[in-house]
Amino acid sequence: MKREIINKLKSIVGKDQLTTAPEELLCYSYDGTGREYQPEAVVFPVNTCEITAIMQLANATPFPVVPRGAGSGMTGGALPVAGGVVIALSRFNRILEIDEANQVAVVEPGVITGDFRKTLEKRGLYYPPDPASLKFCTMGGNVAECAGGPSAVKYGVTRDYVLGLEVVLPDGRVIQTGVRTAKGVVGYDLTRLFIGSEGTLGIITKITVRLIPHPSAKKTFLILCNSIKQATSLVAEILTRHRPCTLEYMDRTAIQIVREKLPFTLAENTQALLLLEVDGDAPSVAIQVDALQEFLTAKRDLLSVMQAEKADEIDALWAARRAVSPAAFNLKPHKISEDVVVPRSRIPELVFFVENLATKNALTIFTFGHAGDGNIHVNIMLDKNEPQEVNRAAIATKALFEQVIKLGGTLSGEHGIGITKAAYLPLELDAASLEVMRGIKKFFDPNNILNPGKIFPAERHAKKTIDKITDGRL
């Protein structure tokens, strides 16, 4: 990137709000995938006008621009794969408004989701989406990827709470989408077109969300099962009768990984566990707990049903659940982590398929995640220094995706496509849908300036890439 461009960028954001220092660029070159792509510069704009000016310059030059929240994404959404400039949105970090009477809030994209939730709790309000990374991920990233979390089984995902957005378009124009009311059907639904578009259609600079009253009570159950089949079948059964706010699942490998962190001693033959929570006001939680106890007691073949009573027990359970993903690296140095979704009645088939896949390909694969909404995190462990293992993992990944589609499922429940799943997109989307999506991208961003290389498979090579994977040559 020419010095002249860097100087122009400096004149937009101020010279202290741009860096090209290698050690700083490094901090903006990675995300949750573990892959690394170095940007040529990172800028820290503080308002919409600066972003507009950057986008105008980027189109005129041209150079790629990649918006970035906390870099906690799991599919590469924030990676500058084509170089260019990263726009760090860390200075867009204000909660602009909490309107208690109307249960609406307006935030900037750099606000950390967990901080926002804590601020709301003090006022008796609740913003349900709770991705595992909530302590550091940002609202902007959550909107760009349509983040979910354990609470989605009862409360839905980010999409279900965003009412409106302010967006800087790839050409620098600023638009306001949506409403700040409970309803609104004026013109096309641009709000939801931007949600989940992974930073490829615009840069989100303001987010209006609806809130709900904070549930005042919660109860946590831990259910131990003697087989995966028992656990996964129970999930479908529970959901036709009850309305838990969490219904998480771990297989025996996941349990093994975090066994020491759990606040309970598990029976030796525990093959799977369910973490189940109900929430609401105290009387309604009491009713739910009674109904669940009755239902679970009648299931005589369960190994154990425990209620976590104390706050520290509950915290320890959640700490263990959230530790599954990072602690998995004790097994192998690398992990391919997929967040596939199937209709929940098909979970047993999926998990059975994954177990066979592991055996057949001599891989360690474990599953855990949001069983309540059929969103199973499938984790393939590998050592990238072992080419044979890498190939086997690639074959297993493709087989997994094909099976998921066969089961009526989808490639991603909450992580998005980014770069890691782009090659597989044609497995799920028909050719015409893909063409339409490409056309929308081209309409918004004719110069392909904004977050290039994401979502879509490389046009000419898509089929070849997939064939290569089939042959285990990737």
Added chain:
Amino acid sequence: MKREIINKLKSIVGKDQLTTAPEELLCYSYDGTGREYQPEAVVFPVNTCEITAIMQLANATPFPVVPRGAGSGMTGGALPVAGGVVIALSRFNRILEIDEANQVAVVEPGVITGDFRKTLEKRGLYYPPDPASLKFCTMGGNVAECAGGPSAVKYGVTRDYVLGLEVVLPDGRVIQTGVRTAKGVVGYDLTRLFIGSEGTLGIITKITVRLIPHPSAKKTFLILCNSIKQATSLVAEILTRHRPCTLEYMDRTAIQIVREKLPFTLAENTQALLLLEVDGDAPSVAIQVDALQEFLTAKRDLLSVMQAEKADEIDALWAARRAVSPAAFNLKPHKISEDVVVPRSRIPELVFFVENLATKNALTIFTFGHAGDGNIHVNIMLDKNEPQEVNRAAIATKALFEQVIKLGGTLSGEHGIGITKAAYLPLELDAASLEVMRGIKKFFDPNNILNPGKIFPAERHAKKTIDKITDGRL
């Protein structure tokens, strides 16, 4: 339309599935707006391939195509304003699948919403959206307009239940959007781009919706208030503490219109009433009822709080509520009915403004509707044979919309824009948003074949039209 084209259409759908008979065309020339535009032909395709062939022919010729459900829309979405062919979707009327285990259903667009809800109820399942027209409106129309209804205050609108669609694009290509799982973030959210697009981007031929368990119990309250302010303030207060599944409101004129249909005798000084319902399973409804009773009893200045206990009382209440709109024609032969939305804390201001507007312009205006989500139906009564009254009504409508935007609201909560509100769109949307929406339309439908003349203000005349309204000359 040339005989040659008619013959080609006949060869696509079969000669008995097309009509040009004037008396039949008449049946497809109106909708809920009371306006009339005659199509040149109506076709009754039975499958997606036929629709594809029609769209290909329409582009090649060219002629306009307008998809039509039950014609119950309130803003002209189904009116063939530019002539051409109406595609009646009445033969796409099958419930294709009800998957109880996964709480998902797949329906064709011609399925009547009320019938679908009844079929589900027998299986213990619930599809919440309940537009007032549910006995005759169709699922396709509901998706195209993003229909709501009284239950939206608790359960949300059509958008919140649609998981995926099959759509014939304006050029005839068929795409599958979305998922049939609880979650999904693969590619751009085309599903929600089509929802509420008022039949301008594609013809919906299949709809996948998520379902929830049917609430087994419900209680209905009727709350009489001595002032509109009391009623509208109560709405905001109720919603910070309780979670009703209905919170409808009527002002004194609306009450007057249906007073004789109500199953209760109202106090003479009743100035407004609230119809409130809570639902769930029996124990949770009991808890909600206790909490509401306690809350409402403490409000000593309410005129009366009644519980409708018997099924026939509840039915009569709902019959009265649904009769407000049709029975209003006893006041005047014509009605301008707007479904504006404001943040619910601003409802008192809006209703006060409307009362003044009526006085100032010597008009009868009454309000009722979904107060729980701030979606107030404002009804301006007039006689279109009185040019002065027509002008005053036009001035009042524009003033209403301007005030709604000032209050942080939106022009439409559930009826859409269609032709009746198109001229006002620039009041709410910024110029860049409008340009983006027009660009999306052009990308999907470059020949402007599909439902032309809807949503967007006539490009050159938009400002003029608005100016005209200001001068009371429309």
